[in-house]
Each structure stands twice: as C-alpha cells, then as structure tokens.
Amino acid sequence: MESSCDETSAAIVEYRDGVFEIKSNIVASQIETHRLYGGVVPEIASRAHIEAVSSITTEALSEAGITLSDIDCVAVTTHPGLIGALLVGVNFAKSLAFANNIPLVSVNHIHGHISAAYLADKTLRPKFLALVVSGGHTSIYVCEDSLTLREIGTTRDDAAGEAFDKIGRVIGLPYPGGAALDKLAYEGDPKAIKLPSPALAHTLDFSFSGIKTAALNYLNSAAQKDEPINRADVAASYTKQIVDAIVKQTSAAIDETGLDTLVLAGGVAANSHLRKALEELCKNKKIKFVVPPKSLCGDNGAMIAVSGCFEYLAGNLADTSLNASASDDL
Numbered sequence: 001m002e003s004s005c006d007e008t009s010a011a012i013v014e015y016r017d018g019v020f021e022i023k024s025n026i027v028a029s030q031i032e033t034h035r036l037y038g039g040v041v042p043e044i045a046s047r048a049h050i051e052a053v054s055s056i057t058t059e060a061l062s063e064a065g066i067t068l069s070d071i072d073c074v075a076v077t078t079h080p081g082l083i084g085a086l087l088v089g090v091n092f093a094k095s096l097a098f099a100n101n102i103p104l105v106s107v108n109h110i111h112g113h114i115s116a117a118y119l120a121d122k123t124l125r126p127k128f129l130a131l132v133v134s135g136g137h138t139s140i141y142v143c144e145d146s147l148t149l150r151e152i153g154t155t156r157d158d159a160a161g162e163a164f165d166k167i168g169r170v171i172g173l174p175y176p177g178g179a180a181l182d183k184l185a186y187e188g189d190p191k192a193i194k195l196p197s198p199a200l201a202h203t204l205d206f207s208f209s210g211i212k213t214a215a216l217n218y219l220n221s222a223a224q225k226d227e228p229i230n231r232a233d234v235a236a237s238y239t240k241q242i243v244d245a246i247v248k249q250t251s252a253a254i255d256e257t258g259l260d261t262l263v264l265a266g267g268v269a270a271n272s273h274l275r276k277a278l279e280e281l282c283k284n285k286k287i288k289f290v291v292p293p294k295s296l297c298g299d300n301g302a303m304i305a306v307s308g309c310f311e312y313l314a315g316n317l318a319d320t321s322l323n324a325s326a327s328d329d330l
C-alpha cells in the first residue's frame, strides 16, 4: 500500500527464488484534482486517498487472481510524506492485516523507490550506488544491503522535482511541471540562459534554491521590461543545469565509492534527459546502470511491496501501534 503523496496505490508482488514478479499494480492518481491548484493540497489528498484505497485494493487482488488468504504480508509506506495522506494508507493496512491475521511491515518511501530497481533487473544485488531524485528528495546513497542505506550526498534545500515543478508552473505548464518541462526542453537552446549550478563544490551535495531564484529573477525581469520569453529556452537551460549537476555529483560518488552499479530511482528518474545523461556516464565509467521503467519511477505500490518483502524476511514486523511520520525517520 502506498499513499504518501498524491497517488493511492495497491499492488500484489510475488517473491520466489530471489526474483520479484508484479501480479498487479493499481495506481489511482490525483493529479487532475490537484492541477486546479497548481500543486498538491494535503487535505484534498487525504480525502481522495480515503475514497480510493478500498476499491483499488479489491482491484489489485482481483487482477492478481487471488484473495486475502493468499497474502503472506501487508506492506505499507509509513514515512516520509504528507502525514494526513500517509495515515490513510497506514490505518487501512493495519485494519486489513489485523482483521485477517496477516503480518504487517512498515516501509520507508525512499527505500521503496530504490527497490523498484529489483523489479527492473532481476540480477540486482547490493552493494550498489543509488540516486533518488523525486519531488521531495535528491540524494545519493550507498545501498549496503537491501535494508541499509548510507547517505553520502543530499540536497541542502529543495529537491530537483520541486525545482522542476516550480519553474514549470511559473512558465505556465500544467502541474506537475516536471514531465511537461522534459518535453519542452527538446525545443530550446540549453545555452540560451546562464544559470548557477546546483552542485555544491567539494561535496556530493546539492542546492536547488539558487537556480530556482535565478530562473525566477530572469522571468520576472523579462516581465517587468515587457520582453517576450522563450519558454523552450528556459526549459532547456534549466534542465541542462540540473541534469549536469546531478551527473557531476554522481560521477564523483562513483569515483569515491568504486561501486560497479548505479541505480536511478524516484519520480524524476522518468526525466528523459537525466536518464540519457546517466546512461552515458555509466557507459564511460564502465559500470552497470539500472533504472526502472517510467511506470515504476513514480509512486506505486509494487516498489513498496518489494521493500516490504525485505523487511518481512528480516523479521521486522509491525504491530497495532504502527504510526506514520512526515519526516525521514519513523
């Protein structure tokens, strides 16, 4: 079960002989609802999760051709995310598990995003490097084992997804701006507008507030002078700087750790420019590149089920006191 932001999802995943297989992965997106407001409205998100959660679970079971008695474990995202949204999934999963006598496990959303890579590459095994780029995170981790992440780089302020969405909204693209900006960037000149790099020197960290402000200043100053702006040039220059910064820090992380596999995960992993640039980087460094298909990059229940399976196998079972948390720690 996944309900941390604006997607309600229920999935059935089977684990056999070290290999995960998706039996069903139902995602009810609230994007159309939040588009009216230009961003996720937490209260509306919680209500929409409540409306969807029961029916998508029934649908997931029916598509997988099983009943609740076939389920070995219920896994649910408990953190991080919007607290009201998370609580819907957590309370539903708790009721489902305890009413039917099924073990319950708690899953960290970030671990979930990375676990989508096990669905993309059946041979993937830790240790590997993982880059998580989403609406709330831009972080580089060493995955020590399937349950342990060691953060070696992160954003000091906004996340890349948030930075894409913000500028997308300001230049009039529909919410969420990330996907629309991705397409528009192909039509512009990536060298047209000078913007600061989000890669912080001498670290593996990022800061996206500077590039966001610089892009906003550029747009505001053009508006004040009544000068037309070329939206495609903005999209191309902004995307190039963000992608270059992520590639720079990831390249340094590969050199620093000497790991031979890079996993790209999170909603922004759907960005075609980023996928291409990281594929190229891994080719040059002669390391393996694993990225889930776009359908498994955004929030979905299947990635949570994979992570939950690792928790279950490690014996990390939850009880009725299980709660949700908005922050990275439960």
Ligand code: KG4
Binding pocket: 005, 133, 134, 135, 136, 137, 160, 161, 162, 164, 165, 176, 177, 178, 179, 180, 182, 266, 267, 268, 269, 270, 271, 272, 297, 298, 299
């Ligand atoms: O992982 P996710 O679904 O939710 C969070 O956990 O945050 O990520 C959502 C983010 C949004 O900011 C959205 O604009 C971004 O992923 N995104 C993209 C693309 N598709 C989704 N950003 C850039 N290019 C895309 N193609």
Ligand code: ZN
Binding pocket: 109, 113, 134, 135, 266, 267, 298, 299
């Ligand atoms: Zn996410």
